Amino acid sequence: MSSFGTLFKVSTFGESHGVGVGCIVDGLPANLPLTEEDVQPQLTRRRPGQSSLTTARNEADTVTILSGTEGGLTLGTPIAMMVKNQDQRKFDYANTSSAPRPGHADYTYQVKYGTRASSGGGRASARETIGRVAAGAVAEKWLQMEHKTMISCWVSSIMDIDLPKDVALALESDPPTRKEIDDFGTLAEDEENGFFIDMNGQKYSRKDGEALAPASAPKGKSFEEGKKLYTRCPHPPTAARMAARIQQLREEQDSTGGVVTTVVSGMPVGLGEPCFDKFEAELAKAMLSLPATKAFEIGDGFAACRARGSKNNDLFVKGSDGLLKCKTNHAGGTLGGITSGEMLVFRVGIKPASSISQDQETCTFDGEPHVLAVKGRHDPCVLPRAPPLVEGMTAMVLMDAVLRQRARSGAVCKTLGELGAGEGKAARAVAEPPYKVPKSE
Amino acid sequence: MSSFGTLFKVSTFGESHGVGVGCIVDGLPANLPLTEEDVQPQLTRRRPGQSSLTTARNEADTVTILSGTEGGLTLGTPIAMMVKNQDQRKFDYANTSSAPRPGHADYTYQVKYGTRASSGGGRASARETIGRVAAGAVAEKWLQMEHKTMISCWVSSIMDIDLPKDVALALESDPPTRKEIDDFGTLAEDEENGFFIDMNGQKYSRKDGEALAPASAPKGKSFEEGKKLYTRCPHPPTAARMAARIQQLREEQDSTGGVVTTVVSGMPVGLGEPCFDKFEAELAKAMLSLPATKAFEIGDGFAACRARGSKNNDLFVKGSDGLLKCKTNHAGGTLGGITSGEMLVFRVGIKPASSISQDQETCTFDGEPHVLAVKGRHDPCVLPRAPPLVEGMTAMVLMDAVLRQRARSGAVCKTLGELGAGEGKAARAVAEPPYKVPKSE
Amino acid sequence: MSSFGTLFKVSTFGESHGVGVGCIVDGLPANLPLTEEDVQPQLTRRRPGQSSLTTARNEADTVTILSGTEGGLTLGTPIAMMVKNQDQRKFDYANTSSAPRPGHADYTYQVKYGTRASSGGGRASARETIGRVAAGAVAEKWLQMEHKTMISCWVSSIMDIDLPKDVALALESDPPTRKEIDDFGTLAEDEENGFFIDMNGQKYSRKDGEALAPASAPKGKSFEEGKKLYTRCPHPPTAARMAARIQQLREEQDSTGGVVTTVVSGMPVGLGEPCFDKFEAELAKAMLSLPATKAFEIGDGFAACRARGSKNNDLFVKGSDGLLKCKTNHAGGTLGGITSGEMLVFRVGIKPASSISQDQETCTFDGEPHVLAVKGRHDPCVLPRAPPLVEGMTAMVLMDAVLRQRARSGAVCKTLGELGAGEGKAARAVAEPPYKVPKSE
């Protein structure tokens, strides 16, 4: 269905052709400071049309909070949020009414529902993820205030271009901030002179992404002047090679996929519910529920399957104040489905974008042979827009798990009879979360 | 929690030190023929102590149906099943009371619950999976009778030993039966004379698994006489190499992991609930909820992320009676989270067994340095016992999805194979409610 | 939480001070004709300000469908609906900021959440029910098209004014249509001349509701000219006495409660899930989740508890085509928690409106004595506005139960009325899965 979570429950709605898309976030504790400004940045990072690396359709995607807050604070009641669809005209790609687009859900929606939205995917379109990103931003705000939890997601490979092994490991053990991912992953393009330039002024060949020696580099635009390309790969030399590969595929009317890596620091211990709702199980579901995802691994993942137990076991050492730490983190942050307090590390594989402009020899809904070319400007690679989606779903899984664990371990609700002299303040504190509550109340 | 599913709901219980382990299966339709004989075979395949490739503890694991049937038919009411624990003595491994075993859930259970079972894992032990396997066998029976659905899971790699590429592809497109997996994956060991022998009489070196030419092969036991080793890798030459690697690790007091591949044929179309309950999302959760799993991929998985869209898109052709087929199956059986009727293909990565007998330099619960060796006979590799677990969870996900889709369409879901001549219209009718649908669609 | 249902899932949002109120309806089958015109009538019936019998605040309450339809047909995807709040100014009743209003949820929300909406109730205000009514209207449309199900809810008592016993029984066995309830339950008031007049021209004393003989009746306005009072009690003489009681209470700055009776015809058989999700259990929950409800009974309810079994048992007789009927319907439509096909009959008790203008000697949130008078125009009795709420929740429970039962049987549930000649076997087939059933049964 279109709902996710047990105690922190998110329900989403909306297709590209209707009035808007959005969500209801239920279960958010009261008194959390929350306005649209907490939500908009991730929607903006998600938005297509940010640069030539992503599709040129412009969607402003401005969010409105419809309910659940007063005076900038949450009430504990459902937060509804909506982003209006600016352009409600019907999906007008040629050929797609009679033939299902390969790689898309046109065919399966038709079989499942006996109908489908005429607007290029309906709920299967990327636009559906807006509600998730908005809800995730709310969860992230709460996690930051409660636990200083920080979620970082970056692009670690695109097609055959991978982060160098040592860089990948360094990033996983000391994750970059969201700002660092955006800054280091952004290139300026000077198409005319055939180069990219990173924020530090280093130039790279637009053809293959190789770094150009300052002496031999062509003159041209500065970083500020160039058209911005967002890769969200926080290692400029790799980002340049990725950008080159994407521009090449665009010219070839083709597409590709890649992998994003996510690291979460500030992880509460004890999250995850055995046996079926293990933390990594909920996380895997969340990730595979995102469009175009095909693979998930936690910690060393598939590589762990090739290791020896003597090397893969993470040995314990004394940690701070009664908790233990692990010397290594091959497990990626959980043991037996329960978080250990170590950083959460996982990767998600995303398939090549299905919409390509070149001819595809497929058939119509009736089985007649049909050559289909999906016209329009398509992203050759959606990876740079994936981090806000992955971060949002991660935050939703985490927050739900924290609330479930609190139910088990939490402070005692007081009854009238249990309250002795002087205990009143403590009793009231039960309903007062630890973040600051403005005095106006 | 210990429950799984929306309409086909399974709840499990039990640790190794209590009276027994088992499950309640709720939501199974009435009038299905069902006795213990439908459930026992998978429990027997799951059981440890089947051979020297798995741990020597002997657990008979005989299942009893406690409720929900009469005269060998289901009543539509909850099926409770139990397997008694034969040996309820406390877990007696040395050293584990004061120090959490690396790679195990001892530490995280203690932090989460403030206690833990003294019996080596409690709910985090492999014994928890008995309830799942029993429930899965029930679902499988129903799926076979309703849709002729067949679920095949085999070991495709152990540590560095992989099925050859061409064999792997051949198996995925024409999956072996469960009997074939058991037959071809079984070797007889003649430890004294240093060889394995497969069911066809071919001998392999016990040291490295290389095939021995009949001429040079040592004399010794026949297949019938040797101690049986079950690899559940249905390609004898690879199975022999896997068996050799496992025996080597056993001698080195070490362990390893691997990958299982699952293919489901007889897949009903239209299963999976957008957006959060996509079919592959539920499947990923199910797989990552199994002990020791670290990775999941559907279709080409991580390899798809390196492909071009023009190659990765599965083009459509006319199928049987009103449904379409795909020329290729890179997607692995779903599009947009909904099953397409193609075979479901996915892989699960399993980490090295955490229990190893060699010394590990870790610490106690109090943070004091401690050298821990987990005494006892341990499986160096649990992969050969994994298929019944994966098959069980797959069946549970599938059956729940079928019931959810039936609720929508009020008719029996059809598979590609079930559609005979003239039934095409009926198949399409699945998605068409009885009220009139305007023609404009 | 703010979600209801298993397969037909409704999530609501909104307070009176925010942008709007509304809901997401998930699980509605595709291809159902649906526009705002299907939803608006019930919202209009729910609306305050319909007459002097209800509060004078004017809320237009116009619904907009935000998603889930195209070309007037549902897509199978979530239907989001919203009603904008026209007047978002803060709740300005005096005295209520420092003292919790007796009978309201001010105090309990404050204790539960550590905050509360400043707008007179927030989610505990009647405005919350708009989302339910909208969602219920959608379910009702589907039930009508699928099963010709008809839900009738009317006011059967207000304070001490009850429908005469024989009239009550007659209505329960031959339920009035919604139009009849509205028509017969509407009076025109001529305050100046002290009378009410029903749609047939009969006049009643405004003081006590007694019928006035045509000869002695005062001259004055006609039915068309008078201010309309809606009682939703479809028996004009009783309606007049109820209206008189309400006007009296208004003048006395007091309030009261009453009982609504609901009858559903066109009931599919076999609905309800033993053991915890019995049909009447889900219904009771739905009713007690409505604001101000205090009591629920099905069939003869509390009166049945005083009967003898020999009289209370409903004996069976041959019904149509393979189904049975009951000679009586003391049970109210279910047996063992499962619907029998008989008409569903239940009653809901609603407490006196909590907002009254007279002084109440209560205390502040800090426990200081405080005389509180809730200023403003208040409904002395909310009963006339209750039917759309009860109908909506009834439809939601019914539709969810139908979908759950369809999942089991893979076919359309039948009602007694839908069964024509020769269809009996098909009806029985509902419960018979396609696999062979041994004859011994």
Place this chain on the structure above:
Amino acid sequence: MSSFGTLFKVSTFGESHGVGVGCIVDGLPANLPLTEEDVQPQLTRRRPGQSSLTTARNEADTVTILSGTEGGLTLGTPIAMMVKNQDQRKFDYANTSSAPRPGHADYTYQVKYGTRASSGGGRASARETIGRVAAGAVAEKWLQMEHKTMISCWVSSIMDIDLPKDVALALESDPPTRKEIDDFGTLAEDEENGFFIDMNGQKYSRKDGEALAPASAPKGKSFEEGKKLYTRCPHPPTAARMAARIQQLREEQDSTGGVVTTVVSGMPVGLGEPCFDKFEAELAKAMLSLPATKAFEIGDGFAACRARGSKNNDLFVKGSDGLLKCKTNHAGGTLGGITSGEMLVFRVGIKPASSISQDQETCTFDGEPHVLAVKGRHDPCVLPRAPPLVEGMTAMVLMDAVLRQRARSGAVCKTLGELGAGEGKAARAVAEPPYKVPKSE
């Protein structure tokens, strides 16, 4: 389905003809002292065959805990419990195979499932409630230890015999203990001499329950000598009249129903989840899910509907330490669906027992006229056995609500980074509930 609850989740299984009946209790916090002795007393109170007032079939109903505890403490993992069926022979009542018993679920189960248990009700039999009572006893134990919560349920009316108004009110405002209910509600019968005798030696006529003056009372058995009759009405004069009515009905081969009243003291504040999961909504569902229940009311219930708001509103006064109290408790313990800390007061109506030995003119499954008499010894009235069922469901609802509220308000889970010097103990305390934990851990 057969599961109940969100965080405290109970799943039940079993029919009378199978191996046994029981439940899985999931979500119970760890370290709670728990053995079979905590559960057995309520099962014994539920058991039929306690006296001549209830059916004579003897069911020992001894419970076994199958999992989830160690050393008498809970592990936080699922508690499975089972009661074996001692007598598994098929249900042998005459006539019931061809004709559905009126008032029973034979017909609706047959229609719903296409089959039914041959054993007189299957899951619709009273035996199904054993799992609920066992699970409820576990919840009650936890509530008592955490909140000193006390749940008292007694029989307040049987057929036309009601507790006197003033006694009823006194009991509701100062509820009797369970022991008092059992003691005062027990009579000894001296059939030969035609009297009942209460625990204090007062005699009552067996014919009409009227108190006999010591002078005129017949000689005969003492309280200790007589056959015990349990009414669970803690007012001996009323209990005697009830007992007389039941004995009369038994002789007339008839049956009747009645009402139980429940009061809970030690109520935590802030429980209940708006809007759909209001506390009284969950409670109403729980009660109507019990077999034979037809009505539910909270606080003044249907009587409140006849009151004026000025009288029905409960005014606030200063309570203890920062919480408020109500001067009256017409509401019955909730406001806006959230508990206020006042005592919870509610009543449940139970219909006449459906099994009666006299002839009933009904029809067969095929619609043929049939005179059916349900042979065997039947309870003329199940009310005396109802309290443990109602108490059990009440405890389940309460505990689930407490856990859900804790999730919202609970103590903060700590991360490694958040832990400063000296905070370790507090951090660990998160996982340690306030009840004492034995040192052996």
